[in-house]
Amino acid sequence: MTTQQLSIFMENKPGQLVQVTETLKEANIDIRAMSLADTKDFGIVRMIVSDTEKAQAAMREKGFMSTITKVMCIAMNDQPGGLSAITRVMAEAGVNIDYLYACITVVGKDAYIVMHVDDEKKAAAELEKAGIRMVSAADIAKLS
Amino acid sequence: MFFQQDIETMPREELEALQLAKLKKQVQYCMDHVPFYHDRLTAAGVTADKIKCLSDVQYIPLTTKADIRDHYPYGLFAVPMKDIVRIHASSGTTGKPTVVGYTRHDLDVWSDCVARLCMAVGVTDEDVAQISFGYGLFTGALGLHYGLEKIGCSVIPISSGNTKKQAMILKDFGTTVLISTPSYAMYMSEVAHEMGISNEELKLRIGLFGSEGCTDALRDKIEQGFGLFSTDNYGMSELQGPGVSGECEYRCGLHFAEDHFLAEIVNPETGEVLPRGEKGELVITPLSKEGFPLLRYRTKDITRIHYEKCRCGRTHARMEKVQGRSDDMLKIRGVNVFPSQIESVMANIDGISPHYELILTRKNYTDYLEVRIEINDERLLENFGNLEAKQKEAVDKLKTVLGIQAKVTLVAPRTIARYEGKAKRIIDKRGEEEA
Numbered sequence: 271m272t273t274q275q276l277s278i279f280m281e282n283k284p285g286q287l288v289q290v291t292e293t294l295k296e297a298n299i300d301i302r303a304m305s306l307a308d309t310k311d312f313g314i315v316r317m318i319v320s321d322t323e324k325a326q327a328a329m330r331e332k333g334f335m336s337t338i339t340k341v342m343c344i345a346m347n348d349q350p351g352g353l354s355a356i357t358r359v360m361a362e363a364g365v366n367i368d369y370l371y372a373c374i375t376v377v378g379k380d381a382y383i384v385m386h387v388d389d390e391k392k393a394a395a396e397l398e399k400a401g402i403r404m405v406s407a408a409d410i411a412k413l414s
Numbered sequence: 415m416f417f418q419q420d421i422e423t424m425p426r427e428e429l430e431a432l433q434l435a436k437l438k439k440q441v442q443y444c445m446d447h448v449p450f451y452h453d454r455l456t457a458a459g460v461t462a463d464k465i466k467c468l469s470d471v472q473y474i475p476l477t478t479k480a481d482i483r484d485h486y487p488y489g490l491f492a493v494p495m496k497d498i499v500r501i502h503a504s505s506g507t508t509g510k511p512t513v514v515g516y517t518r519h520d521l522d523v524w525s526d527c528v529a530r531l532c533m534a535v536g537v538t539d540e541d542v543a544q545i546s547f548g549y550g551l552f553t554g555a556l557g558l559h560y561g562l563e564k565i566g567c568s569v570i571p572i573s574s575g576n577t578k579k580q581a582m583i584l585k586d587f588g589t590t591v592l593i594s595t596p597s598y599a600m601y602m603s604e605v606a607h608e609m610g611i612s613n614e615e616l617k618l619r620i621g622l623f624g625s626e627g628c629t630d631a632l633r634d635k636i637e638q639g640f641g642l643f644s645t646d647n648y649g650m651s652e653l654q655g656p657g658v659s660g661e662c663e664y665r666c667g668l669h670f671a672e673d674h675f676l677a678e679i680v681n682p683e684t685g686e687v688l689p690r691g692e693k694g695e696l697v698i699t700p701l702s703k704e705g706f707p708l709l710r711y712r713t714k715d716i717t718r719i720h721y722e723k724c725r726c727g728r729t730h731a732r733m734e735k736v737q738g739r740s741d742d743m744l745k746i747r748g749v750n751v752f753p754s755q756i757e758s759v760m761a762n763i764d765g766i767s768p769h770y771e772l773i774l775t776r777k778n779y780t781d782y783l784e785v786r787i788e789i790n791d792e793r794l795l796e797n798f799g800n801l802e803a804k805q806k807e808a809v810d811k812l813k814t815v816l817g818i819q820a821k822v823t824l825v826a827p828r829t830i831a832r833y834e835g836k837a838k839r840i841i842d843k844r845g846e847e848e849a
Contacts (some may be wrong), residue, residue, distance in 0.1 A: 277795040281825050307798065311805075312824050314795055336828050337792040367795065 271394060272340040273407040274322040275384065278315045280346045289332065290315060294304045297328035301370060302413050303384050305371035318343070318373065318384055342393060343373070343405040348381040356383070356402055363396040364391050375413050382410070417533040417565070418526065421673055422728050422780045426721070429729060430468055433676050436701035437471060438462045439779045444707050447492035450485060451709060466478065472687045476697065482652060487513040492707050503551040511551070514651050515705040522559065523702045524654050525669040526847035528561020531660025534669070534726065535620055535645040537591055539566030542617075544584060544601070546594035547625065547836050548574040553655025554625045558593045561657065567591065574598060574834035581606035584616055591620045596636055597837035600768055603639035604832075613641035622647060624656055626836045627736055627754050631761030635768050646735060652711060653698050659733055664725050674702045677731065678710070679719055685712075693718040696733065704766060739757025746774065746838070747783045749818050753839060757786060759811045765791035765804055769830045776844040783820040785812065788827050 282288045287306070294301065300320040307313055319325045322338055342355045346352040360367055366388040373382035382405055386394045397404060416422050424432070427627075442462040444451035455461070458475050465471070477490045482490060487510075491498065499518050503511035516524070537543070543562045547555035549571065562569050570587060573578060574594070580602055583589065592599060599621055604775035606616075621636065621644030628636075628646060637644055647660035648668050658675055670677050675698050679688045681694040696713045715736045722731050744751045753772065759768050773784040787808060796798045801824060808822040 279789065279795055279801075279824075279826055281823075281829070312801065314798060314801070333826065333828050335789065335792055335795065337795040339796050 271342070271404045271406055273318060273384075273405070273410055275339045275341040275365045275386075276317050276322050276325050276329070277337050277339055278317070278329055279410055280313045280350065282313055283362055284387075290329070290334065291305065293328050293332050294319065294325060297324060299325045299328070301411075302375065302410055303371060303373040303382070303385075305369070307326075307369075316369070316371070316384075320411065330374060336381070340390070341384050342390060343410060344383050344385060344392055344397065345377070345380040345392055345403040345405050346383055348379055352381065353383065354399070356385075359400045359402065360387065360393060360394050365393045365396070373410075373413070376410070377413070382413075415533045415536055415538070416727075417529040421667075422730060424673075424729055425730050426723075429672055430674055433701060434465070434468050436673075437468065437676060437699065439464060440464050440699065440701055440703075440707060441474065441709065441760045443492065443704075443757075444709055448490055448707065450481070450490055455709075468676070469687075471678065471699065471710065474699075474709050476685055476712050477681075477708050478712050479652070481715075482512045483510060486510050488515065489517050490708075491705060492706055493517055500556075501551075502553045502556075502651050502655065512652055514553075520654070520703055520705050520828060523674055524557060524657055525560035525564045527654070527657030527674060528557055529564045530671060531645070531647045531657060531669075532558075532561055532565055532567075532591075532622065533744040534660060534662040534728075535622070535643070537562070537567060537622075538566060538621060540588045540626060541565075541567045541620070542570065542588055543591040543593060544570045544572055544580070544587070544589040545566045545592065546572055546574050546580055546592065546598060546834075547639065552625075552835075553649070553651045555593075557649070557655035557657060559624065562591075562593075577602055577605045577832075577834070578609065581611055581730050583611055584618065585611050588617045590617050591622065592618055592642070593622045593624075594642070595626050595833070595836055596623040596632055597626065597769075597833050598835065599623060599636050599644075600632070600639065601832040601834075607639075616640070618642045620644065624648070627742075627757075629754050629758040629761060630735075631758045632768050635761055648733070648736065650713065652706075652708065653700055653713075654703070657700065662675075662724060662726040662728060666724065667720055667734055669677050669728050669730045669732050670722065672730040675700055676735065677719055679717070680712075686769075690721060691718065693734075696736075744774065744842075745774075746783050746816075746818055749816065751816050751818070755815055756812065760785075760787060760809070763804070763808055763811065765785075765789060765794055766808075766824075767827065767830075769832065771830050771838060774840070774842045774844050781844060783818060785820050786822060786823045786825050786830060788830050789824050790827050 303318040368386040370385045444697040498515040500516040549555040624647045645661035649656040659670040678697045679694040688694045717733045767790040771786040812820045
């Protein structure tokens with residue numbers, strides 16, 4: 271079970287991020303999760319949004335380069351040890367987590383995290399075995 | 415294909431005899447009609463009679479761009495203005511432009527030279543030629559224009575600029591031959607593809623690119639982008655404009671129009687003539703010019719000349735593609751760097767566009783080179799490591815080719831300026847901070 275993530279290339283200079291967010295605002299796109307890593311010269315903004323394809327089209331229009339990647343979205347208990355339960359499953363299965371970030375919204379007792387791993391099938395199987403719930407694209411779409 | 419087969423395939427002995435006769439005549443002509451040359455030749459003790467063989471050309475003093483500037487605007491013209499039917503001028507990036515004048519006969523010779531290089535790559539009277547060079551004082555557009563008309567092509571004098579319209583006309587007018595700078599051709603293909611025009615909808619088959627250097631690697635990218643075959647041609651306004659030399663379909667050097675130009679290679683430091691086959695500065699004596707004759711003009715271009723007969727049947731000598739004008743050469747931390755070297759590195763890295771920008775700065779008496787490149791492969795964004803690897807690949811390849819460490823900055827697509835004429839890819843800020 272995967273969901274779509276939009277990754278946008280940004281040069282590291284003032285005003286870049288506001289262009290991204292303004293573009294999404296104009297296209298009436300809601301951001302569900304977002305991560306931005308810092309480096310000296312350039313960055314990649316990763317996002318889970320309400321309409322990935324529409325968001326990409328809007329970004330293209332403004333000249334931003336972007337790509338859509340499949341990522342896993344997982345529900346975790348929003349309490350101490352919640353994330354640890356997931357990372358332990360990955361560690362024991364020998365699956366490497368490339369990156370991970372959290373959704374902005376909390377749903378009941380659950381927090382959603384977004385994760386990209388080197389072996390998605392194995393990760394999914396192990397999480398299922400461990401009784402950890404994965405969130406579908408439809409679930410994310412319901413968020414507001 | 416040939417435009418003037420008898421001349422283009424003339425046995426070398428005959429060709430050199432013709433050159434010698436024309437050289438003597440030209441020396442006499444300059445002596446009689448240009449006071450500057452009268453004084454120069456007299457001071458050097460050179461007369462037309464004393465020239466017995468082609469190598470005697472070495473006794474004639476060299477002419478430089480500064481000599482032309484010193485006689486701005488018309489001081490070196492050899493005919494009264496009533497006989498001048500056209501005036502062109504160089505871009506004049508520094509100081510005043512260099513002004514050149516043509517008689518009717520000069521224009522006729524010029525269009526012959528251009529027609530030769532066009533037919534050498536297969537242009538015929540059936541072709542529709544779109545000239546996307548800027549018209550004006552610059553010789554490129556009108557030079558190609560008259561040569562192509564002489565062949566009988568349908569010429570579209572669109573000039574440069576308004577790239578979307580260019581792309582539309584390429585398609586709607588059924589353009590088969592495109593004339594532009596290589597960098598503009600590259601940009602035009604990007605725009606055409608963005609507009610949803612596919613190569614199948616175009617009839618383009620030949621590109622005649624010139625007016626700026628172009629590495630083989632960039633040429634390959636343009637050819638793939640547009641699905642055409644292209645050749646390079648060479649010239650400069652002082653000598654006539656395009657048509658001094660041009661590639662044939664074998665692209666193994668640019669054939670001079672040797673009946674109209676005598677080419678030599680000299681040591682760029684000393685001005686001494688180098689033995690045949692050695693690399694050095696190209697020096698040209700136009701042999702047919704009336705309006706603005708020159709003797710032994712220093713081009714500042716570094717190349718080598720090959721005299722063997724070409725597979726195409728032409729006997730006229732070939733110059734190697736100019737790697738860079740000695741004017742364009744950058745000295746970075748004492749190392750000589752030609753922008754063309756950087757271009758060829760960039761064109762050989764996947765996932766980035768061939769557009770680039772060089773920024774030179776100086777801090778604490780040390781030069782720094784920054785190369786800005788555009789990424790154009792979305793897949794690179796899937797993983798941060800991809801981008802870092804691309805950056806490192808560029809740094810490493812530059813280091814191998816140039817021997818210096820450059821900083822490579824990845825920038826977003828379409829953020830580096832596109833040019834409709836000659837590309838300006840170098841931003842040299844050295845000296846600014848010290849001033």
